Amino acid sequence: MAQVWLGHTRDDVAETFLIRLGRASGLDGLARMAPLFRRDGTTWARPLLDIPRADLRAHLVARGIAWADDPSNTDDSYARIRIRKGLEGLGIGGAAIAHSAAALADAxxxxxEVMAREWAARVTLQGGDLLIAAGDAGPEVMRRLLVAGLRIVGGQDWPVRHAGLADLMARLAVGGRHTLAGCLVTRKGATWRIAREWQVVKALEVPVTDEWDNRWRLRGPQAPGLVVRALGGGIAQCPDWRAAGLPRASQLAGPAVWQGGALVAAPLAGLGPDWAAELRPSFAIAPFAH
Structure with missing residues (x-):
């Protein structure tokens, strides 16, 4: 696996902390950036997070190694540069801020680890939906489970914004059906369901050999012209769709095999016994392990 080293230093940690503090970030935003992470088949490393920027430059100067400075490093229109100059003027050392960010990263x-256990105990998979059993879970546990579930079902790279999430949780407190981040979220008693929103996937079409909605693969007898689209109105051709136990809204946003305008199979709705719908193996697995 390829590995790329990034030059973020202790000063970057401090500056990022203050930028995110200004955005009212919580624990996840204020914690120190990860020293190692994987994305798109590449490992990214930050080996200099405990090294001051001045020490790195002194090291390079002593060895006659040149480096390139980004012109934006002197542009006051950027918040990071204003914060950097502000710290210098106030005499606040980056080391203390970076230490706090590291402590938050440990927390x-x-x-x-705690949330991974909560996920294992409270979240189950039904078709492509995630069901969260609230039970005696506190609001912060439910908030974090909901954030993770929305990212998984909605296929988002980043968590939803705080304001949108707070509004969703307030509405879920009285029940009903609500949408956010490409998902349909409903509450029935103590169970919260996160499903894909049909409006988001209704125009999504791929060849039957490709992954659909970044999570589904359809397996069955191949034929020319077969594509995967959302079931949508094709549910009228699926008399046994209720037997699967999935709500109608979830079925509408589920994968189906089409040939032109003809519905060939809808595995989640019980149509087409020779076809199966398989979720990507990593779907809904260990969302807090990062």
Missing amino acids: RSLLA
């Missing part, structure tokens, strides 16, 4: 790691 975040511990919280991730």
Whole structure:
């Protein structure tokens, strides 16, 4: 696996902390950036997070190694540069801020372990929907489970914004059906369901050999012209769709095999016994392990 080293230093940690503090970030945002992470088949490393920027430059100067400075590093229109100059003027050292960010990163790691256990105990998979059993879970546990579930079902790279999430949780407190981040979220008693929103996927079409909605693969007898689209109005051709136990809204946003305008199979709705709908193996697995 390829590995790329990034030059973020202790000063970057401090500056990022203050930028995110200004955005009212919580624990996840204020915690120190990860020293190692994987994305798109590449490992990214930040080996200099404990090294001051000045020490790195002194090291390079002593060895006659040149480097390139980004012109934006002197542009006051950027918040990071204003914060950098502000710290210098106030005499606040980046080391103390970076230490706090590192401590928050440790707390975040511990919280991730706790949340992984909560996920295993409370979240189940039904078709492509996630069901969260609230039970005696506190509001912060439910908030984090909901954030993770929305990212998984909605296929988002980043968590939803705080304001949108707070509004969703307030509405879920009285029940009903609500949408956010490409998902349909409903509450029935103590169970919260996160499903894909049909409006988001209704125009999505791929060849039957490709992955659909970044999570589904359809397996069955191949034929020319077969594509995967959302079931949508094709549910009228699926007399046994209720037997699957999935709500109608979830079925509408589920994968189906089409040939032109003809519905060939809808595995989640019980149509087409020779076809199966398979979720990507990593779907809904260990969302807090990062």
